[in-house]
Amino acid sequence: MIIPIVRTALLALRRDRVSLVLSFVVPIAFFSIFAAVFGSQRDTVPKIKVIVVDQDQSRASRQLVKALQIDGSLIVSTRPAPTKNRPAPPEFTAETAEAAVKAGDVSVALIVPRGFGDHPISFGPDATGTAIELLNDASDTIAPQMVSGLLQKAAMTAMPVTMAEQGMKYSEKYLGTFTPEQRRNMNANLDQLRQIEQRQNADGGTGAAGGPGGGIIVVKTRAVVGENKNNPSLSFEAAAIGVMFLLFTASGSAGALLDEAESGALDRVLSSRVNMNGLLAGKLVFNILLAFTQLTVMFLWAWAVFKIDFFSHIPGFVVMGLVTSFAVAAFGMLLASICRTRAQLGALSTLLILVMSAIGGSMFPRFLMPEAMQKAGLWTINAWAIDGFEKVFWRDLPVTALWQQVSVLLAIGIVLFAVARRVARRWEYA
Amino acid sequence: MSASMNPAAASPHAPLPLEVEAMVKRFGAVTAVDGISLALQSGECVGLLGPNGAGKSTLIRAIAGRVIPDAGRVSVFGAEAGSQAARAALGWVPQDLALYPRLSVKENLCSFGRYHGLNGKKLELAVARCLAWAALEDRAGELTRNLSGGMKRRLNMAAGLIHEPRLMLLDEPTVGVDPQSRNRIFDMIEALRAEGMTIIYTTHYMEEAERLCDRIAIVDHGRIIALGTKEALVHNSFASRSQVVARLEGREGKVAAWVAERGGKITDSTSEFTVEHPSEIAALLEGAASSGLELVDLSLRRPNLESVFLHLTGRELRD
Numbered sequence: 001m002i003i004p005i006v007r008t009a010l011l012a013l014r015r016d017r018v019s020l021v022l023s024f025v026v027p028i029a030f031f032s033i034f035a036a037v038f039g040s041q042r043d044t045v046p047k048i049k050v051i052v053v054d055q056d057q058s059r060a061s062r063q064l065v066k067a068l069q070i071d072g073s074l075i076v077s078t079r080p081a082p083t084k085n086r087p088a089p090p091e092f093t094a095e096t097a098e099a100a101v102k103a104g105d106v107s108v109a110l111i112v113p114r115g116f117g118d119h120p121i122s123f124g125p126d127a128t129g130t131a132i133e134l135l136n137d138a139s140d141t142i143a144p145q146m147v148s149g150l151l152q153k154a155a156m157t158a159m160p161v162t163m164a165e166q167g168m169k170y171s172e173k174y175l176g177t178f179t180p181e182q183r184r185n186m187n188a189n190l191d192q193l194r195q196i197e198q199r200q201n202a203d204g205g206t207g208a209a210g211g212p213g214g215g216i217i218v219v220k221t222r223a224v225v226g227e228n229k230n231n232p233s234l235s236f237e238a239a240a241i242g243v244m245f246l247l248f249t250a251s252g253s254a255g256a257l258l259d260e261a262e263s264g265a266l267d268r269v270l271s272s273r274v275n276m277n278g279l280l281a282g283k284l285v286f287n288i289l290l291a292f293t294q295l296t297v298m299f300l301w302a303w304a305v306f307k308i309d310f311f312s313h314i315p316g317f318v319v320m321g322l323v324t325s326f327a328v329a330a331f332g333m334l335l336a337s338i339c340r341t342r343a344q345l346g347a348l349s350t351l352l353i354l355v356m357s358a359i360g361g362s363m364f365p366r367f368l369m370p371e372a373m374q375k376a377g378l379w380t381i382n383a384w385a386i387d388g389f390e391k392v393f394w395r396d397l398p399v400t401a402l403w404q405q406v407s408v409l410l411a412i413g414i415v416l417f418a419v420a421r422r423v424a425r426r427w428e429y430a
Numbered sequence: 431m432s433a434s435m436n437p438a439a440a441s442p443h444a445p446l447p448l449e450v451e452a453m454v455k456r457f458g459a460v461t462a463v464d465g466i467s468l469a470l471q472s473g474e475c476v477g478l479l480g481p482n483g484a485g486k487s488t489l490i491r492a493i494a495g496r497v498i499p500d501a502g503r504v505s506v507f508g509a510e511a512g513s514q515a516a517r518a519a520l521g522w523v524p525q526d527l528a529l530y531p532r533l534s535v536k537e538n539l540c541s542f543g544r545y546h547g548l549n550g551k552k553l554e555l556a557v558a559r560c561l562a563w564a565a566l567e568d569r570a571g572e573l574t575r576n577l578s579g580g581m582k583r584r585l586n587m588a589a590g591l592i593h594e595p596r597l598m599l600l601d602e603p604t605v606g607v608d609p610q611s612r613n614r615i616f617d618m619i620e621a622l623r624a625e626g627m628t629i630i631y632t633t634h635y636m637e638e639a640e641r642l643c644d645r646i647a648i649v650d651h652g653r654i655i656a657l658g659t660k661e662a663l664v665h666n667s668f669a670s671r672s673q674v675v676a677r678l679e680g681r682e683g684k685v686a687a688w689v690a691e692r693g694g695k696i697t698d699s700t701s702e703f704t705v706e707h708p709s710e711i712a713a714l715l716e717g718a719a720s721s722g723l724e725l726v727d728l729s730l731r732r733p734n735l736e737s738v739f740l741h742l743t744g745r746e747l748r749d
Contacts, residue, residue, distance in 0.1 A: 264526030268589070271494045271522050272545035273514065429512075430457070430497045 018347040026351055033358040036373055047371060048143045049075045051097040051109040058117025060162045064217075065112070067154035074150060077106075094133075101135050101224050102395055104387070107143035107367060109135040110151070121155060121166050121217060131218040138226035139236060139394055140367055148219050155217045164190055225395050236365065238302045239389030243324060243382050244353065244362040246291045250332030251349035253287050257336045258345060261427055276428045280333065280421055287329035288322070295321045308393065315399050316392030323409040324385040330416035331381060337423040356380040384408045445508030447472055447519075447597045447628040448493060453502035455488050455652075462488040464652035465502070470597070475619075475629040477643030479636060479735060485652035486632040487525060490601045493630070494522040506597060518546070521595030523587045525602045525632075531575035535566050535585055538574055539592055546593035560588035563618060580611025587618060598622065600631045604638065616641065636735035646735065650743050660735060667741045668733040671704040674711060675731065680723040688721050697740065705730075 013019055052068060054061050069076045079091040092100070097109035111133040119130045132151065136144040156163070168186055172178060178186065260266040269279060299317060303310035310317070335352070339345040357363055359373055360382025366374050377383040388405030391397040448470040455463040463485045470476055478486045491497040492504050495512025509515035529538050539557045543549075548556055561567045564584040569577065574585060587603055600619065604612045619642055622629060633639055639646050640660050648656040648663070656663050678685050678701055689696055692714065694703040705711060708730055718725050733741075 260530075263531075264524045264528035265530060267491075267494075267496050268522060268524060268528040268542070269545055271496060271517055271520070272542065272593075273517065273547050274545045430491065 018343045021347045022350060026354065029351065029355050030358065033355065033373075036370065047073060047075045048108065048146055049077070049106040050147055051092050051100055051106050052076050052078055053092050053094055053097050053109065053111045054078070055094070055114050056112050056116040060117040060120040060159055061112045063159050063162070064120075064151075064154055067157065067159075068110075068150065071150055071154065073146065098135050098224050101137055103397065103401070104137065104225075104390065104395060107137055107140045108147045110147065111135065120159065120162055131220040134219050134221045135224045136221060137395075138223040139233065139390075140365070143367070144221055148221070151217055151219060234302060234306050234308050235393035236386065236390060238299055238308060239386045239393070240357075240362040240382070242295050242298045242389075243328070243360075243385045244357040246294060246324065246328045247331060247353045247356065247381065248349065249294055250287050250291055250328040251335045251345060251353065252332075253290055254283065254329070254332035254336035255339075255342055255345045257283060257333075257424075257427075258339065258342050262341075266427055270428070276424055277421070280417075280424060284329050284333055284417060287332055288325045291325035291328050292321050295325065313392050313396075316397075316402065317389075319399050319402055319406060320385065320388040320392055323406050323413070324381070324388070326413040327381045327385070327409040327416070330413040330420065334416045334420040334423070337420045337427075357382055359383075361386050381409065381412060384412070444472070445505070446470060447474075447507055448630065449503070449505045450489070450493070451503045453489070453492060453499045453504055455485075455492060455497055455499050461652050463492065463499070466649075466652070466654055467502075468647060468654065468657070470628055470630065472628055473626040474645065475623055475631060475643045477639035477646045478630065478632040478649050479634065479639045479646050479739070480632075480649035481634055484649040486649050487601055488652075489649075490522075490599050490630065490632060493599055494520060518593065519596045521590040521593070521598045523590035523598065523600045523603055525605060527582050527586050529574050529582065529586060529589065532573065534571050534573055535577070536561070536570040538585060538589060542589045543592045548593060556592050556594065560592050563591065563621065564588040565614065578611075580607045580614065583607050583611065583615060584618065587615070591622075597628045598630070600629060602632055602634070604633070604635070636739070640735060648735075648739055648742065650739075655742050656738065663735065663738045664733050667738045668704060671706055671733070672708070673731050673733050673737055674703045674705055674714065675729050676701045676703070676714070676718075676725060677727040678718060678723045679726055680721075684721070685723060688718070688723060692717065704733075 013023075050068070052065050054065050065076070065078070068074055077092070080089045080096075082088050092109075094111050097111065100106050101109050113130060113133065116130045116132065134144055134148060134151075164186075168178070257266065260269070266279075270276065274282075296317075299308065299310050302308040332349075335345055335349050339348060357380075359369070359377045360366075360380030361377055362382045366377050366383060366386075369377065384405045388402050388409070391401055391405070395401075446469050448468070450466055450468040453463050453466050454461065466485070466489060468476070468489075478489065480486050488497055492499055493506065493511055495516060498512075504511035506516035507519045509519070530541060533541065536557060539560050540553060543553045543556050558567075561570055564587060566581060566585060566588065569581060574582065577585065583603060583606075587600070590598065590600075603619075604615050607615065616638075619629070619631070623642070629642075631639070631642055643660075645657065645659055646663060647654045656666065658666070677699070678689075680688075685701070686696060689701045689703075692703060694701050696702075703714065705714075711728070711730065715725060715728070
């Protein structure tokens with residue numbers, strides 16, 4: 001009797017396209033996304049964006065900057081990206097670099113201070129190397145450590161002459177003055193080293209393979225964002241999880257349209273004074289209010305239980321909350337108008353929302369993702385909403401700094417709602 | 431029912447409650463309505479009688495402005511179907527339970543009232559009137575999904591009447607209800623008729639059409655194949671003749687030949703004849719016996735709408 005039961009279940013599954021999609025397509029889509037994010041392919045390793053400000057402009061500092069620039073793990077910029085048909089912008093200063101970190105444009109900024117070239121490395125018990133300042137965003141705990149390590153590697157590999165000179169200096173200090181012959185030999189070797197370094201610089205190479213570096217360059221780390229915040233991930237989680245569930249709520253709520261179409265209530269409503277524009281606008285407003293209330297409750301909970309600073313950020317929250325709610329409500333309306341049944345809506349919304357949430361940063365921060373995926377994430381509501389809420393709650397930026405997120409989310413909402421209105425014509429008349 | 435239910439005031443120059451002129455509606459290759467013309471007088475109840483798929487609901491939806499005809503014209507009190515004026519004058523009770531199941535009875539009525547522009551005291555009065563009409567006053571706070579099938583049907587009708595329309599479209603309002611609830615719905619419709627409401631009533635139950643309607647339009651394959659009072663329809667098809675329904679046993683070919691010879695026809699193994707006088711039955715019986723056919727059952731009946739439909743289409747109404 002087992003085989004007939006299996007056969008019946010198979011027949012039922014074959015006709016249940018929703019279950020088939022959820023059983024096979026969703027897991028494959030998710031596996032692909034996670035594989036792309038955490039997989040070991042070389043070209044998918046995320047690069048860290050770093051601003052470097054060379055206040056010293058010494059030979060050692062320039063060598064160090066150059067070594068960082070050619071490191072494959074970093075995207076180094078010393079000046080803002082040029083605007084088309086405009087003269088090249090001036091190089092970053094310590095202030096503009098700090099502002100860029102605060103705005104979330106880069107994860108880390110390095111300030112090579114004046115006098116670095118005089119004491120580039122720190123060695124020995126009473127070492128006095130000039131410290132490079134590393135400015136970071138406390139929400140990204142990985143980038144400063146990676147940059148710090150790469151800085152030591154660059155020092156070891158890019159400044160052999162400096163290393164040798166400093167080594168001689170420390171040897172004389174701790175072992176006694178060299179004999180004239182020893183000094184001659186060392187100078188001759190230094191000359192050779194300089195020639196090799198010049199050739200390598202001309203070739204654009206990185207010099208000899210560096211040994212295991214460890215703290216020969218003094219780095220003073222300072223978190224310029226989130227220094228006084230109690231938990232770096234809290235505001236991110238509130239926004240990330242909030243937006244994902246907003247999308248589910250919005251599509252579920254918009255699905256009421258399908259119920260009404262199925263029951264005939266939609267026909268009856270449209271035979272009253274209400275026309276399709278009025279009906280969809282009413283549904284949109286309701287879904288916006290629902291989403292905004294949901295967000296508010298979530299952030300109030302985060303304030304009450306996890307001590308997120310909610311009440312100092314009310315204007316930013318209201319602005320981001322409303323535009324995010326508008327975008328997700330329009331998204332829900334579009335899905336509901338495309339689908340023929342609730343079951344279709346359930347499958348399509350689950351698939352789309354989970355994928356959007358994965359690449360949009362609701363499941364893990366986008367800075368962990370490869371560059372291509374970070375760019376793909378910009379096609380999702382999640383990414384823009386999370387960025388906006390982070391600007392408000394994490395970076396303490398004013399409402400005016402949200403113009404980009406607000407514009408994009410408004411545009412997304414308008415486009416999705418316009419398409420939903422177009423598709424909803426099928427309900428208008430037969 | 432109060433006098434405020436707004437029956438159409440008959441005026442010699444007033445536009446007719448409903449005029450359908452040569453309406454055609456096609457869905458792909460299927461012609462759902464094929465050139466129907468129909469006009470309703472004020473206070474009249476016209477039944478659309480026909481099997482499933484005959485085109486009744488498409489016609490109703492066109493009158494409600496939810497279907498745009500491919501040809502022809504539909505007007506409600508002189509206004510084009512679907513226009514604001516037509517919508518305001520029209521109360522549509524769809525075949526489906528077009529209600530919000532999670533809302534209470536009263537909330538449903540309030541919602542549909544607001545969609546028609548009612549509010550405040552006017553809405554309150556309209557809701558109370560509809561609750562009384564549908565005998566749902568004691569269920570006003572009940573969630574719609576918890577109501578019995580019959581109560582849902584009554585609420586479905588009440589929601590169509592909330593804005594005091596002048597023309598009601600009742601699309602099979604008794605589908606799926608028990609006989610007791612059906613009688614209650616009939617009472618509601620008769621109360622509307624007593625108020626002089628103009629009504630279009632679609633059904634595939636001939637007894638409903640016979641009981642409630644002044645005129646009956648028999649619809650088949652998207653056309654009105656007969657229109658008139660019940661008596662006129664029967665008379666046109668049968669004049670003063672009665673039907674004899676007999677069940678004969680014998681060799682199949684022999685029975686068919688014998689029935690055809692006497693102008694009868696066989697439907698579902700039942701032979702039917704028409705006779706002017708009951709005395710003609712004796713001749714039929716003798717003829718059957720002399721032809722070697724065994725008569726199992728025989729009855730004489732006056733033709734009804736079912737007979738008319740069968741006569742006109744060659745099919746049972748519920749085929």
